[in-house]
Amino acid sequence: MAVIQSFGAAEVVTGSCHLLQIEKGPSIMVDCGMFQGVVEKRNFEPFDFEPADVDILLITHAHLDHVGRIPKLVKEGFRGRIVTLRSTMDLAQVVLLDSAHLMEEEYRTRFRKAQRRGAEAGVREPLYTVDDVEAVFDMPIEYVEYGEEVELAKGVKATFRNAGHILDAATIQLDFEEAGVAKRFVFSGDLGNHNDMVMHDPVFVKEADVLYIESTYGDRNHKGxxxxxxxxxxxxxxxxxxxxxxxxxxxxxxxxxxxxxxxxxxxxxxxxxxxxxxxxxxxxxxxxxxxxxxxxxxxxxxxxxxxxxxxxxxxxxxxxxxxxxxxxxxxxxxxxxxxxxxxxxxxxxxxxxxxxxxxxxxxxxxxxxxxxxxxxxxxxxxxxxxxxxxxxxxxxxxxxxxxxxxxSAHADQNDLIDWMNHFERLEKIFLIHGEYDKQKVFKKAIEERMGKRAHIVAPEEKVYV
The missing domain is CATH 3.40.50.10890 (Rossmann fold)
Structure with a gap:
């Protein structure tokens, strides 16, 4: 039986990081993002898994809360493959280099001030440096196109579809077998707002045994x-x-x-x-x-x-x-x-x-x-x-x-439910990437408007599916 754990974006919006372990198969991580706001101190905590044990990293898109801890992941032992769109990595390079420059500059400023107090030993070093970012792009990277089915391992395939959120944003579909039973897991990534001026609308998915869906604005609808x-x-x-x-x-x-x-x-x-x-x-x-x-x-x-x-x-x-x-x-x-x-x-x-x-x-x-x-x-x-x-x-x-x-680049409640209603078969719904109080509102809306149950994923909760 496969197990999924969310090491970020569980009952919070940021820090997206989801680890799928397929029985007798690869360990697949979807995103490794940075925490922001009141939870940003969690970026400096050790990973609650061994980075070296992750076989494949899939990236939905290049926002910092989805890619921001990848340099840390590599620095601490990840040596697997990265699979994503080429535009994702081009944009991620811009985002991560900017992040590293800011952290290095902040560190230098704090260190100078601490030196004047004679307290430089207590200054925390940056989460990662420009050199750490460059190491990410020395990793094996496999580029895919929207709609292309790519084999990740024997019997395990991934398909990236346009999520309409930002340039390069993708919904990721994973197909594999366990004990002779075909399974399909879908990670929505961040879904785009309907009628966005710059991006296309999100592409629909037809079937899923398991859906991990973002819920940033699951409690409300945007203005027209x-x-x-x-x-x-x-x-x-x-x-x-x-x-x-x-x-x-x-x-x-x-x-x-x-x-x-x-x-x-x-x-x-x-x-x-x-x-x-x-x-x-x-x-x-x-x-x-x-x-x-x-x-x-x-x-x-x-x-x-x-x-x-x-x-x-x-x-x-x-x-x-x-x-x-x-x-x-x-x-x-x-x-x-x-x-x-x-x-x-x-x-x-x-x-x-x-x-x-x-x-x-x-x-x-x-x-x-x-x-x-x-x-x-x-x-x-x-x-x-x-x-x-x-x-x-x-x-x-x-x-x-x-x-x-x-x-907002995020879908609102109506858009999220409309996107899910286009599934011809949708078995289990799990809510991630949202503040907990808003997820409770979204969970209730799913039950009332779709007649389906949804589960709010807790941090590091093991979900057996």
């Missing part, structure tokens, strides 16, 4: 996309006409590209006041270039932009600020800016510098367009915190706060 876009346009236009600036903490992958597409549409329709739009995130800039490279994975809208303009995302108001000194010069501009910067949950990155210089000004707007995990600065601001500390300085929050969840 038209309503969300209208609200977004109003915030942008009103703020700019009021001689203010718009701050958008944005995830470098997918969210930044979607916002760029909406702004490009506004520019085309002459709805956008003259302004300067700064993409102030090196990772977002590199990710945008990869989106251009893999444009075949993008929506018809994006490819129409490409055919017309020779570029999916760029238009005259866009400015890329790769270097720190370019970012700092943005502070010299009084008004008329839209600043899209990382990190998406305001836990670090250049957005904090812009908060320090602009969050106190009531003419400005702070526009959240993505999920804010518990414990993050973004979540605290949304929850009403009005005095925050940035770089040892107290900053009062006077800017107008706007939250638009219709742009």
């Amino acid at each position: 996309i038209k309503e969300s876009e209208d609200e977004f346009r109003k915030v942008i236009v009103d703020t700019l006409l009021n001689e203010g600036n718009v701050l958008i903490p944005s995830f470098a992958i997918e969210r930044t590209q979607e916002i760029m597409c909406i702004l490009k549409q506004m520019y085309d329709k002459r709805e956008l006041p003259e302004c300067k739009i700064f993409i102030d995130s090196p990772m977002a800039i590199r990710a945008t270039r990869l989106y251009d490279t893999y444009h075949d994975e993008l929506s018809d809208c994006c490819n129409e932009f490409l055919k017309r303009d020779g570029t999916v995302f760029e238009f005259p108001y866009i400015h890329y600020t790769l270097k720190p000194e370019e970012s700092k010069r943005i502070n010299e501009i009084g008004s008329g800016c839209i600043i899209i910067a990382g990190s998406g949950m305001c836990t670090g990155g250049r957005i904090l510098h812009h908060f320090k210089h602009r969050l106190w000004n009531e003419k400005n707007s702070l526009l959240f367009v993505g999920y804010q995990a518990e414990g993050t600065l973004g979540r605290r601001i949304i929850d009403g915190e009005r005095h925050i500390h940035i770089y040892h300085e107290e900053v009062v929050v006077r800017a107008k706060i706007h939250t638009i969840n219709g742009f």
